[in-house]
Amino acid sequence: EAQVTQNPRYLITVTGKKLTVTCSQNMNHEYMSWYRQDPGLGLRQIYYSMNVEVTDKGDVPEGYKVSRKEKRNFPLILESPSPNQTSLYFCASSLAGTGGGVSPSYTFGSGTRLTVV
Amino acid sequence: RKEVEQDPGPFNVPEGATVAFNCTYSNSASQSFFWYRQDCRKEPKLLMSVYSSGNEDGRFTAQLNRASQYISLLIRDSKLSDSATYLCVVNSRGNNRLAFGKGNQVVVIP
Secondary structure, three states: OOOEEEEOOEEEEOOOOOEEEEEEEOOOOOEEEEEEEEOOOEEEEEEEEEEOOEEEEOOOOOOOEEOOOOOOEOOEEEOOOOHHHOEEEEEEEEOOOOEOOEOOOOEEOOOEEEEEO | OOOEEEOOOOEEEEOOOOEEEEEEEOOOOOOOEEEEEEOOOOOOEEEEEOOOOOEEEOOEEEEEEOOOOEEEEEEOOOOHHHOEEEEEEEEOOOOOOEEEOOOEEEEEEO
């Protein structure tokens, strides 16, 4: 089954303790992205990757790191989590754009609910 | 001006009624438009792409108005299972980068 898999689904951690949220897709998609979703703010992009070894900042990258060593995996790293990073996180992937500004749709993972205390 | 704007609602709709809502986008160069559905605390899922000529998928109809820079979604014969948040999505900065509206919350009432 074509899917984006995130782990863990739920995580409670303490301030300052490094954590990684994994994301893996089995659709051979070039493009992968991380979003956070907060009440009243909608989905905001954290980082994205156009392909292996190519990553770039989204709208809210502060406090996060990513890597794209393999096409299928795009982990999100919080080196020193803080309470304001408590949120619902989604990983998404898509095929590369066809050019001319046309974007394919995204497939989302099931989400990771992170609480930092 | 926000990239994508939606009236969050909620839109309370009697079962069997029709509901419609719009979203506006700021980038006139946008080429890709979508409606996603998101159930509470779950991931967004693609409902339908929106094409220039408008398109229909069963009880759902999407329209694009480039001149006024808005897209619309109409749901006919609303079912209880249509209760969800509908996210308007537009590519605002070139390939692959999609901007999401905050969503229109629809509550279908028996």
